[in-house]
Amino acid sequence: MKTLIGITPSKLIKLLYENKFRIGIKHLPKLLPLIFLSVRNSIYAVKEKKKYGSVLNNISIDKPPIFILGHWRSGTSYFKRLLSLDKQFAYPTVFQIYNPSTFLYTEPVLRARLEKIPKKKRPMDNMEVGFDDPGEEEFAVSVLSLRSQLLGWVFPANGTYYDRYLTFKDVTQKEIDEWKKATIYFLKKVLFINGKRQLLLKSPQNTGKIKVPLELFPDAKFIHIHRHPFDIFRSTYKLHKETVANFYLQSANNLDLTQSILNRYKIMYDAFFEDRKLLSEKQYIDIGFGQLQKNPVQTIANIYEQLELNGFDAYKPHLSAYLQGIKNYKKNTYQELDKNLQNRIYEAWQQSFAEWNYEV
Template sequence: MADEKAASPRKPTHDETGELPPYRYDPLKHRWELKLNFMSGVTLGPWLAFLWTHWRDIHWALFWHRVAFLSAMSVVNSVLALFDWALHSRSVAAQALHPEPLFILGHPRSGTTHLHNLLSRDPAFAFVNTFHAGFPSSFLTLEPARGLLAGLLAPTRPMDRMALSWELPAEDEIAVNVLSGCAVSPYAALVLPRAWRAGGGGAGGGAGGAGGAGSERAGGGVVGLRDFLDWDWEGEEGEEQQQAGGEREGAESAPAAAAAVVEKEQRGRHSSSGSGAAGGKSGGAGTAAAAAPAAPAAPAAPAAPAAAPAPAVAAGEAAAAREQQQQQRWRQRRADLRAAAFARWLSAFKWFMKKVTYRHVRQHQSRQQQRQQPGGQPPPQPQQPQPPQPQPPQQPPMLLIKSPVHTARLRTWLALFPRARFVFVHRHPVEVFQSAAHMADSYYPYTYLQAPDDATTNDFIMDQYELMYRSYTSHRGAVPPGRLLELPFAELEADPLGALRRVYDTFGWSDRWEAVAPLFGDYSASLADFKKNQFNRLSPEAEAVVRRRWAPSFAEFGYS
């Protein structure tokens, strides 16, 4: 692994190049808090694997109490998960998923939560709630007693003061991160933030998830957690082209040097073979004139010995070849880790969404039975026995799925759900950065097991936006007509019902509007007294960096 780490391309950080927005954070402000930690639902197996892999990366002196708390919770969760598995695993495995889910896409702090909360009022949707996401291994058994765990929440979200409860919609990626033990999700960066970039080490030279391979720490030189944001990749070349606009750099420099050496050798061989061909043509001409006596040939001059390559040239070629082999091994190792991570992530995602769908189907069936049996009395039996009638298969409920990281996975979703629908919410990039930085300062410290510096946190925010935007705009053209709506947050904020009407008209659900509009209106009315965060204007230096690095999104969505 030493050669792989040495060969991994490393670009200067934005802190080193002077491009980092001068925004400061306090990662220890909630150091002693145990609530609002999305890892509270982890089970013992993934948790022990996490500790085994990352014991050197945890800042034990700062966060030992969180490790102890999560260790205790993992034991309780494992016991409850056994009941879920024994009672429901076969039914969950057999549960079908609706082929046309609705995905809400957009960078964090773009208004996706507001739209998620609104659309979840439509009873046609099945959605992940906060309890499902927090306790994915045991929520079927534990959900009736969720009130006992109210102390793990706060009345409002720390970053925006929106109401928080177990019943409100939540992000499915939280559950995937919990199920994998921080192994295959970018959300693990909120636990071990220095693992975001490959080579950004923690206390032991690297931190982060194992990428599903179990033997490699993300952030340790081969992969970073940012590599698990976008599953649409082809080795290293795709990412390099995206980051540099197609220009080869970093890992590509050594292969290019080796290719130049090979090209030089091939030119020498072609030159020699070309001379031989010319000689053959001359010989052919002499054969054609065989009637004339041939003049005696002059004795051939002795061939000059081939010049030995200069020692410096030979050493350079050998070094280039070794460098190329190291880069190939590094890229292959990186590809293997990411492929293993994707398989593990996909398995966790499918299982969790089947489990959520199964829970909604059971809940719907229970409500139907209650309506059919008023007063708890059994329905009257028919006078004559009737032959059983074949029942049409029940269509699973349509899934309403929202996690900001899914914005970078559009191609993956189209492969899994070709008939999926998408709403992409966008907001002024400067406002997005202000709100994202505020969230990093007000919420992330509740989940850290490793304290980041300001540069690490800023890199996380800036990189995430760039990667999401680049991937989304690259693949949105593949979405079939009528299945993608791009919605400005300003429109959603100013006229929620009008924005929702656009969603329903775009996706052919106009016939349902009259039934669901009152539900949306009631929720909107409940927010009448809600006051949105007001931020001080960014410094000119910080805003200049945001405008430079996120310039394509300013132009694409018409923001000044």
């Protein structure tokens, strides 16, 4: 349900209609508060549009955004947290991605109250997250456009339908345009708050659809982060069991989670390996999570150099101070995968093993 807390009534009705109003009986109690939230969102959205609508029409996205790519649990959130310390970048916050239709109006009103709320640890990685921390723009775009793989986390019985939006290869032009329109609308609102800074964006869903944001921003820059496939699988499985399952409005009893993760990764990376050919050396760089962990300062310095980003010297002290502050952070530990599962992962994802020289 958390994925939908920023939705408005018209979008909610359309979404339920697309899913033939099939809500699991045990999930029905989630629907009433969702309806209430959608009505409240609609009221605030009207107020926001009245106050800011004409101003937003004059906002332009002049600097090419930077997109962080990578499968879930590849280290994209950690990496974005590091880059977000550079004050030349603007990024959507957690509050903004969950309130995409209303945050210009509601955030100033609620800020004092929000600042009193302690940060919570994410169950999948123990990372502390607060309302003002970097968020994934896809959460906002998903409820604004209804054209996102994220909605498959709410309607798992219809997951295959929403997986089309991992690549946008088997969708209509209308669906592509709806995603683009929602993206531009949301990013303009982010820039209204942040001025003319360069946008720093991160959503795993963009990994398989480079072509689509590239059509919006031909000069955009892309940073891809990869990690050992076994680690990705283990952590993604935990993500679904401990977090995504709480979003369901349908039963997932018939869902083969292991196969679903394997399929989704392959869909995403088949498209990624093809589409990254569209990018020049000054637009794209690939880094490993292990590399980032071992030598984060030098790794990021190399990124700035290759992508021709200015300001590293001013940013470096902030980066070093943050890294010093989290030096005692402990990652989750996982049991070894059984041999049969390792073989399944290798068979499905062998291109990634070969591309980045990961051992089986």
